Amino acid sequence: MSNANLLQLTNNDVWTIQDAYEGTLILGGNGSGKTSASGKDIAKAFLKKGFGGLVMTVKVDEARLWQRYAEETGRGRDIVLVQPGATAALNFLDYEATRSGAGAGLTHELVNVLQIALDGGRERGSSENPFWEDSVAQLLTNSIDISLMATGSVSLPKIVSIIRTAPLSPQDAATLSYDLPRREAIMASKGFVWADSSECAKFLTQAFENTKGSERSADFRETYEFFIREWAQLDTRTRSNIVATLMSRLSGLLRSPFRQLFSEKTTAPPDITFDGKIVVLNLPVKEFGEVGRYAQVLYKTIWQRAVERRGSHGRPVFLWADEAQFFVTKYDMLFQQTARSSRAASVYLTQSVVNFRAALDSGNSVNISDSLLGTLQTKVFHANACPLTNEYSERLHGAELQSVGNMSLGAGGVSGGFQRMMLPILPAVKFSSLRKGGSANNRIVDAYIYQAGRIWKGNDGKHNKNWLVTSFHQDR
Ligand SMILES: Nc1ncnc2c1ncn2[C@@H]1O[C@H](COP(=O)(O)OP(=O)(O)O)[C@@H](O)[C@H]1O
Ligand SMILES: [Mg+2]
Structure with missing residues (x-):
């Protein structure tokens, strides 16, 4: 051979x-x-x-x-x-984010990869709802972006903690811009200040610091608007549906042995x-x-x-x-x-x-x-x-x-022939x-x-x- x-x-x-x-x-x-x-x-x-x-x-x-x-x-x-x-x-997110040649379109690429994979893991036969797909993509895009801007890297645990601690109301979101005495007052009366207890808020603050005065500050603005305005104002049911859709697929990857295999070393x-x-x-x-x-x-x-x-x-x-x-x-x-x-x-x-x-x-x-x-x-x-x-x-x-032979018995006896x-x-x-x-x-x-x-x-x-x-x- x-x-x-x-x-x-x-x-x-x-x-x-x-x-x-x-x-x-x-x-x-x-x-x-x-x-x-x-x-x-x-x-x-x-x-x-x-x-x-x-x-x-x-x-x-x-x-x-x-x-x-x-x-x-x-x-x-x-x-x-x-x-x-x-x-x-294989730490797949880190691998994609740090490989040579990954450029400005990085966030988009990462969302793409996750969507293909999570689509492939979709419960078979479940109906497809493009609205959820789009909203899920939007949430992922902004979470990845804020992780990259705040820490220069991205990992599944980071993305998940941003999503889990995103603001749940305009009142939550507003605390990010409150000064310390005002936050303490809220803490005293309500026992909870979103801006102080949220990983998402910490990432937003860090990203703001990191992008100040750079060309990335416009990107930061977009992401900030998404979490603080759009996301915080979403109807509660809609928001929790989006999170549930995404988490049902991502959370399995955060548990052993998948976390060690896909979110740590490469x-x-x-x-x-x-x-x-x-x-x-x-x-x-x-x-x-x-x-x-x-x-x-x-x-x-x-x-x-x-x-x-x-x-x-x-x-x-x-x-x-x-x-x-x-x-x-x-x-x-x-x-x-x-x-x-x-x-x-x-x-x-x-x-x-x-x-x-x-x-x-x-x-x-x-x-x-x-x-x-x-x-x-x-x-x-x-x-x-x-x-x-x-x-x-x-x-x-x-x-x-093909030629097909046929034979039939009629009044005149047996007759037959070939048919194409x-x-x-x-x-x-x-x-x-x-x-x-x-x-x-x-x-x-x-x-x-x-x-x-x-x-x-x-x-x-x-x-x-x-x-x-x-x-x-x-x-x-
Ligand atoms: N090495 C082998 N020797 C004899 N029989 C085998 C061997 N491997 C598999 N078989 C049998 O041959 C049949 C075909 O097996 P398999 O290749 O696994 O089928 P498929 O992958 O199409 O389901 C099965 O009945 C299986 O038990
Ligand atoms: Mg087989």
């Missing part, structure tokens, strides 16, 4: 690194052989070629599986586990994958639930942005998402559009196209799932009982004129008879492979079809 080849599918058909950059989707029912057959072969091919990579996990034994793949391909020492108690960690930035490390996010959704999921989505988003920034040079990298319905975001679609030039190979494994639709499309918004499905150029179809997935594949392969008809090239029913591995099948797993615009030659060189059925072998 030449250096760019990853899989030899037939004597005449190879699947190359360039093909891998164009994205891969492996579909198949539960137990159809996605993980142990086609997935395993692609994973090991990446490792053998020296790819760096990022692995998301849903099942508890996935990290062990990757450790084994890595050992079997001589890459054992390249595995970096992000897991409770490990030293590998020892495992995405950049280590460019040197050949394979970062395994061993926070499996089956064990850590929702927060495990959006913590992984967060790391993935930061990683994708880092991959895009590094330009068109460097070591190939891969993104691995088994049970991908837990991790897909609309950013995946954007990322895939430039993946070839950033030398990034993404592989998504999932049961059905329905899973992607449920994860990505809410209400009547744009059809993100179809766009993502469309951008992943190689599709591997394993045995599947999902009619929608099988119909999807049928449609993808198209129809062609447009029929599916690969009827949906084909996907129900593929082998699923296991000892009953001698560990053999079948799958159809489709690649947009590609005609497969087959072992004899004469196949010339847009479908190819291949067999994969499970490990002993």
Whole structure:
């Protein structure tokens, strides 16, 4: 095999690194052989070629599986586990804020990253309300800005304490401009002075001092107005809804082990994958639930942005998402559009196209799932009982004129002939008879492979079809 080849599918058909950059989707029912057959072969091919990579996990034994793949391909020492108690960690806000090249648009970028990640961690099926999204973004923007202006840095604990102690009424807000005797009088009568007990107020005061006379003072003014006027005057219910929406997503990240892994040190930035490390996010959704999921989505988003920034040079990298319905975001679609030039190979494994639709499309918004499905150029179809997935594949392969024999018994006896008809090239029913591995099948797993615009030659060189059925072998 030449250096760019990853899989030899037939004597005449190879699947190359360039093909891998164009994205891969492996579909198949539960137990159809996605993980142990086609997935395993692609994973090991990446490792053998020296790819760096990022692995998301849903099942508890996935990290062990990757450790084994890595050992079997001589890459054992390249595995970096992000897991409770490990030293590998990413303070994602600090990483984004301090990386070189981060400039004036920093706050906006940070809000963007958080929104993508928190969106990815959204309770599936919950209705989308753009008002909350906008207000949440506004609150985040101002909290990040005030943290940057007051302390020159930003962290999740800081943002959260600003949000938790923001003024709850115009009376609260007004205390910031009161002199000391007046504050003491309020303290004596009410027992509480917002300006003296609020982290938000302290950050505002510090930010004012820091930006006085500089070009940032106009930015400070904006942020000040937001907290002191707009926020303090919001209807109580509206305000607490916004805070609740945001906190339900952020607070999980502040608890162990997530706080230590994502808000303290940075020892495992995405950049280590460019040197050949394979970062395994061993926070499996089956064990850590929702927060495990959006913590992984967060790391993935930061990683994708880092991959895009590094330009068109460097070591190939891969993104691995088994049970991908837990991790897909609309950013995946954007990322895939430039993946070839950033030398990034993404592989998504999932049961059905329905899973992607449920994860990505809410209400009547744009059809993100179809766009993502469309951008992943190689599709591997394993045995599947999902009619929608099988119909999807049928449609993808198209129809062609076929001769169909017919025979009928009429008054004149048996008559018959041939009729030319447009029929599916690969009827949906084909996907129900593929082998699923296991000892009953001698560990053999079948799958159809489709690649947009590609005609497969087959072992004899004469196949010339847009479908190819291949067999994969499970490990002993
Ligand atoms: N190395 C192996 N040898 C034999 N059978 C296996 C092996 N690995 C998995 N299996 C079995 O093969 C089937 C396919 O497994 P798997 O690849 O995990 O399916 P999927 O990822 O599509 O859910 C399952 O019945 C599983 O128990
Ligand atoms: Mg699997």
